[in-house]
Amino acid sequence: MLFLSRLLPMLVYPVGITCLLIAFAAAIAPRRPSLARGCCLIAFAVLFLSGNRWVNFALVEPLERSYLPSPSPPPADAIVVLGGMVEPAFPPQRNVHLARGDRLLYAAILYRSHKAPLVVVTGGITPRRESEPNEGESTAQALGVMGVPPSAILEEPSSNNTYQEARVVKQLMRSHKMDKILLVTSAMHMPRALRTFRRQGIDSIPSPTDFAVTEYDVAQSDATFEKVALNLIPDAGVLVITTAALKEYIGLAYYWARHWL
Numbered sequence: 001m002l003f004l005s006r007l008l009p010m011l012v013y014p015v016g017i018t019c020l021l022i023a024f025a026a027a028i029a030p031r032r033p034s035l036a037r038g039c040c041l042i043a044f045a046v047l048f049l050s051g052n053r054w055v056n057f058a059l060v061e062p063l064e065r066s067y068l069p070s071p072s073p074p075p076a077d078a079i080v081v082l083g084g085m086v087e088p089a090f091p092p093q094r095n096v097h098l099a100r101g102d103r104l105l106y107a108a109i110l111y112r113s114h115k116a117p118l119v120v121v122t123g124g125i126t127p128r129r130e131s132e133p134n135e136g137e138s139t140a141q142a143l144g145v146m147g148v149p150p151s152a153i154l155e156e157p158s159s160n161n162t163y164q165e166a167r168v169v170k171q172l173m174r175s176h177k178m179d180k181i182l183l184v185t186s187a188m189h190m191p192r193a194l195r196t197f198r199r200q201g202i203d204s205i206p207s208p209t210d211f212a213v214t215e216y217d218v219a220q221s222d223a224t225f226e227k228v229a230l231n232l233i234p235d236a237g238v239l240v241i242t243t244a245a246l247k248e249y250i251g252l253a254y255y256w257a258r259h260w261l
Helices: 002-012 014-028 033-050 053-064 101-112 135-145 162-175 190-199 215-221 225-232 236-257
Strands: 078-081 119-122 153-156 180-186 203-209
Touching: 002 014, 002 236, 014 033, 014 236, 033 053, 033 236, 053 190, 053 215, 053 225, 053 236, 078 101, 101 119, 101 135, 101 180, 101 203, 119 135, 119 162, 135 153, 153 162, 162 190, 162 236, 180 190, 190 203, 190 236, 215 225
Parallel strands: 078 119, 078 180, 119 153, 180 203
Antiparallel strands: none
């Protein structure tokens, strides 16, 4: 189920649906050339719009502006850092790989600012092999480098999605007599994460980071004619961010349908 839950949505993301359209066009081209050309045009439109920065802004900003970070977050019982950001040190790499290092850095800053005495790290990624460390262990290792002592880190290695993370964190809060947490995750993921945690009855203070669209990006996007023109040209980096935004909208719809929000 975990494999299918991650595979099936990929087929409706821009790259996946483009590949499906092109494959379908190639299969029917000898018999239905006009329909094949139409599929190719749709595939082109999908990639063009998904890599367009203006479309990207329109998709990302409603997610990221839902909850903005507080200049001075209130104290809490723990800082909960959601998973999906760290991978083990696969050879020849000598250290853990930070896919979304902003989450860890912000959590370390909050801890060193004495906003909470504990940092809870969740699983997020299932190891490919049993001998590999889980994400919680790799995250704890990275936090140690950032100055968070092992005694202040609680590892939760068993969850693989946001809903499971919320349920396990709720159990940890009960066992450690916690009442309030600072919830740290990417700004784009915060709407789904915060609603899921609050649905579990967890008093959560949103502490978003890792913004894909900043005020600087918006100001620079229409500063000159050249930048306006460049923003119309598809870009691979923009395509990645657009895909992440679509993932969140699909996730919100799925979590709503499952009554997890």
